[in-house]
Amino acid sequence: xxxxxxxxxxxxxxxxxxxxxxxxxxxxxxxxxxxxxxxxxxxxxxxxxxxxxxxxxxxxxxxxxxxxxxxxxxxxxxxxxxxxxxxxxxxxxxxxxxxxxxxxxxxxxxxxxxxxxxxxxxxxxxxxxxxxxxxxxxxxxxxxxxxxxxxxxxxxxxxxxxxxxxxxxxxxxxxxxxxxxxxxxxxxxxxxxxxxxxxxxxxxxxxxxxxxxxxxxxxxxxxxxxxxxxxxxx
Numbered sequence: 001x002x003x004x005x006x007x008x009x010x011x012x013x014x015x016x017x018x019x020x021x022x023x024x025x026x027x028x029x030x031x032x033x034x035x036x037x038x039x040x041x042x043x044x045x046x047x048x049x050x051x052x053x054x055x056x057x058x059x060x061x062x063x064x065x066x067x068x069x070x071x072x073x074x075x076x077x078x079x080x081x082x083x084x085x086x087x088x089x090x091x092x093x094x095x096x097x098x099x100x101x102x103x104x105x106x107x108x109x110x111x112x113x114x115x116x117x118x119x120x121x122x123x124x125x126x127x128x129x130x131x132x133x134x135x136x137x138x139x140x141x142x143x144x145x146x147x148x149x150x151x152x153x154x155x156x157x158x159x160x161x162x163x164x165x166x167x168x169x170x171x172x173x174x175x176x177x178x179x180x181x182x183x184x185x186x187x188x189x190x191x192x193x194x195x196x197x198x199x200x201x202x203x204x205x206x207x208x209x210x211x212x213x214x215x216x217x218x219x220x221x222x223x224x225x226x227x228x229x230x231x232x233x234x
Contacts, residue, residue: 002028005113006047008038008064009079010056014102018051021106022113025174035059039067047074049117051109052096054080062094069095075120077112079104107177130166130222133202133211135159144211149201154179158194162212162222171219195220 005027009015012033019029032041035056042050050068054061065076076095081102097116100109128135132145135156142149142159151159161170161178172191195212198204204211213221 002026003048003117004028004030004045006030006032006041006045006050008032008035008041008050008056008061009053010034011053014079017106018109021110024171025110025114025177027113035061035064038064042068042072049075049077049113049120051077051079051113054078065094065096075116077109077116079109110177128160128163130163130224131211133159133163133222135163144202151198151201152194154194155198155201158191159198162220166222166224169215169218169221175219191220 003026005022007015007018007022007029009018009031010033015031015033019031022029030041030045030047032038036058038052038056038059052061052064056064061078061080065078068074068076075097077098077100078096079100079102097120098112100112126136126138128137133142135142137160140156142151142156149159157178158175161175172189175191175194195214196206199206199209199212202211206214209223211223213223215221
């Protein structure tokens with residue numbers, strides 16, 4: 001089941017954009033436009049994370065954050081057009097987990113949602129394994145069958161994203177999200193070249209892939225190891 005991100009934001013254009021990006025990233029995103037309706041939606045939706053605008057009609061974000069923290073430790077990311085340090089401090093002291101100042105990149109917000117959810121759920125893994133491929137996030141190294149892979153930074157990040165969830169299809173846009181903001185100016189098809197390079201270094205064949213499969217018209221997935229692979233690795 002998709003994780004639920006409750007978006008409390010009164011600016012319709014911002015809400016539409018964030019909802020689109022978050023839904024593309026695989027989240028269920030109910031939206032509330034008025035602070036007076038926020039707590040009712042929170043109780044109904046039981047979200048995994050709340051994105052909370054501070055400047056809301058009727059009930060502001062600080063008060064909503066205060067009310068949520070009276071009964072829940074759900075992660076909260078605050079959004080605001082105000083960048084004063086005191087505002088950030090107040091928000092964090094009220095129990096917010098992160099703070100984003102407008103204007104912002106919607107991809108940055110998606111990345112922060114992922115990071116906060118991983119921290120809150122204790123899902124930060126330093127070592128990722130799928131079949132005979134291992135990715136060490138702490139040491140920034142990767143191996144296939146015990147053989148070190150000489151990867152560029154972007155190749156490493158793409159491989160880590162694919163290995164983290166074997167079998168899950170990631171779109172080119174989702175893979176671009178892994179590369180950081182510097183990559184956003186490039187066209188999505190730049191991912192194809194990185195995948196081609198990764199396949200070469202893994203010793204993979206695009207026509208009969210063992211590791212990275214193309215899902216035509218969608219993106220790519222890392223093939224989940226077969227029982228035979230698992231027995232061999234063991």
